[in-house]
Amino acid sequence: MMTDVRSGFAALALAASVFFAGAAPATAQTPPGVLIVGQIAEPQSLDPHRVTAANDFRILTNVYDGLVRYEAGTLDLEPALATAWDISEDGLTYTFTLREGVTFHDGSAFDAQAVKFNFDRMLDEAHPFHNTGPFPLSFQFDAVDSVTVIDPLTVEFTLKEPFAPFLSNLAAPVGLIVSPAGVEATGGEFGRSPSGTGPFRFAEWVANQRVVVEANPDYWDGAPQLQAVVFRPITDANTRIAEMMAGGIDVLVETPPDNVAVFRDDPTFAVHETVGPHVWYLILNTRDGPFADKRVRQAINYAVDKQGIVDNILQGTAEVAAGPIPPAFDWATDPGIAPYPHDPERARALLAEAGVTQADMTFLVTEGGSGMLDPVQMATAIQSDLAAVGLNANIQTYEWNSYLAQVNGGLSGKGDMAEMAWMTNDPDTLPFLTLHSNAMPEAGGFNSGYYSNPHLDGLLDQARTAIDFEERADLYREIQGLVHEEAPWLFVANWKQNAVTTARVEGFTLQPDFTLILRDVVKN
Numbered sequence: 001m002m003t004d005v006r007s008g009f010a011a012l013a014l015a016a017s018v019f020f021a022g023a024a025p026a027t028a029q030t031p032p033g034v035l036i037v038g039q040i041a042e043p044q045s046l047d048p049h050r051v052t053a054a055n056d057f058r059i060l061t062n063v064y065d066g067l068v069r070y071e072a073g074t075l076d077l078e079p080a081l082a083t084a085w086d087i088s089e090d091g092l093t094y095t096f097t098l099r100e101g102v103t104f105h106d107g108s109a110f111d112a113q114a115v116k117f118n119f120d121r122m123l124d125e126a127h128p129f130h131n132t133g134p135f136p137l138s139f140q141f142d143a144v145d146s147v148t149v150i151d152p153l154t155v156e157f158t159l160k161e162p163f164a165p166f167l168s169n170l171a172a173p174v175g176l177i178v179s180p181a182g183v184e185a186t187g188g189e190f191g192r193s194p195s196g197t198g199p200f201r202f203a204e205w206v207a208n209q210r211v212v213v214e215a216n217p218d219y220w221d222g223a224p225q226l227q228a229v230v231f232r233p234i235t236d237a238n239t240r241i242a243e244m245m246a247g248g249i250d251v252l253v254e255t256p257p258d259n260v261a262v263f264r265d266d267p268t269f270a271v272h273e274t275v276g277p278h279v280w281y282l283i284l285n286t287r288d289g290p291f292a293d294k295r296v297r298q299a300i301n302y303a304v305d306k307q308g309i310v311d312n313i314l315q316g317t318a319e320v321a322a323g324p325i326p327p328a329f330d331w332a333t334d335p336g337i338a339p340y341p342h343d344p345e346r347a348r349a350l351l352a353e354a355g356v357t358q359a360d361m362t363f364l365v366t367e368g369g370s371g372m373l374d375p376v377q378m379a380t381a382i383q384s385d386l387a388a389v390g391l392n393a394n395i396q397t398y399e400w401n402s403y404l405a406q407v408n409g410g411l412s413g414k415g416d417m418a419e420m421a422w423m424t425n426d427p428d429t430l431p432f433l434t435l436h437s438n439a440m441p442e443a444g445g446f447n448s449g450y451y452s453n454p455h456l457d458g459l460l461d462q463a464r465t466a467i468d469f470e471e472r473a474d475l476y477r478e479i480q481g482l483v484h485e486e487a488p489w490l491f492v493a494n495w496k497q498n499a500v501t502t503a504r505v506e507g508f509t510l511q512p513d514f515t516l517i518l519r520d521v522v523k524n
Helices: 002-019 054-063 112-123 166-171 180-192 237-246 257-264 294-303 306-313 344-354 375-387 400-408 429-435 454-465 469-486
Strands: 034-039 068-070 077-079 082-087 093-098 144-151 154-159 200-206 210-215 228-233 251-253 269-275 278-284 318-320 359-366 391-398 417-423 489-502
Touching: 034 054, 034 237, 054 200, 054 210, 054 228, 068 166, 077 082, 077 166, 093 112, 112 144, 112 154, 112 180, 200 228, 237 251, 257 269, 257 489, 294 344, 294 375, 294 489, 306 318, 306 375, 306 489, 359 375, 359 400, 375 391, 375 417, 375 489, 391 400, 400 417, 417 429, 429 454, 429 469, 454 469
Parallel strands: 034 228, 034 251, 359 391, 359 417
Antiparallel strands: 068 077, 082 093, 093 154, 144 154, 200 210, 210 228, 251 489, 269 489, 278 417, 278 489, 318 489
16 A cells, blocks of 8 residues: 555655755745645654654654544543543553544554554563564553453553553553554564554655655545645754745744744744643753762752743743643642742852862753754853853754764763753653653663652652542642752753744644644645
8 A cells, every 4th residue: 555655645746846855945835735844853763652752743643543642732632543441440440442444554454453462562572573662652651561352342451550641641652553564564664664544644754855644535533634744854943944934844843932923923924832741951960970969950950041041042932940840730730839040159059069169061962853942052051151150061962863862871971961852741751751760771761860769759659650630739749849859950941832834724733742733734
């Protein structure tokens, strides 16, 4: 079927080819029915179980479905490949009734066996296709003990212990369902020729130029209005803006703050904004160097003028962060915990107390990456503020995917601090995957700064298993306070995400989880 897809896209690709190779001419008009999305980087993979970046997720959520999904524009769950589910009284058994008559893009059937294949592949090291990983976000399903096929349209998950975020994690990109037949046919190369059940099916991937997906006319929720979507990696922000102005792309994501007002004042464009669960922070190496001392970590939180960054660099498109749980989860945050104020004198006093009045540090920075908010300019501002209190931060910049390889492997021997941003679907996700002692890089987690605190571990473990909503909320508020005090990160900002579309695009809505849902979009 992939041959047919590529063949069917050939005419569209020919019509749009002028836009794929470089900058569009000033009089450009992208083809009707073909949506061109300007992204900031090349995807790592099109296998949803292997990736971690919103840049990749924006493509994947249009090619695949999960058992459940978020209702468009919300974080409320609704049925997808599962039409209904039942949860046992003890919270240990989830039984899903599956949608009948759904097929993967490669023609194979979606059924309970396919669901079991997906989760066994991620979680069972003995599974014959486990070596098609790694699966960096499979942590989100650690609570799963077994997946059992009851009948072709019924599948049962048995958990080791109650796990409150289970359903929301199923709605996250790591919960998307891939074709077992596709994995069996391609093995470790599945991420280059993916097959899901989503509204768009894979057509082609030309490295550093485009990923193309074509409408799936047999989609269970109705065929999309668009004929195809082209995702173009355009790393340089100025080039993305120029392309948008010239008509070479139809959707611009992660618009630089300097340009939001320009687009807002132009009637030929529409600016979309929404608050989402986002945290932009600096990972601090708590194993080696000055940040092993809590006082030094607190000092840099006082030293950096985060409100100045929000006002002058991000121009009001974000708010100062107070901890690891985004304010989008207002039920899980304590309004009494305020961000660290800008107080260089307090910073100097803490550094003096710690015996660190001068220090040279290595600061890892990406040139541009998923949710990173003008990273080089922000890093330069942070570097200047740290210099004012005697800390010399030497910036090393990397292309996004190279950067991920550096940072996700841990900072030991590489640097003292590194930029990072996460978009999360539950208050559990970020602190558990990045601050729990069991999430060290050596264990496949994202605790790249090696922070370890048994008290925090206990709170995170309790919050995951708390079935009572108020008990869970109280635990996350305590987690927020503890992490704020311990300062394993430099807390910077919570982004109000944005996107710009041309007037030719209708039905576009930003999603709070930072994905793109394009099944209802129309382009004239």
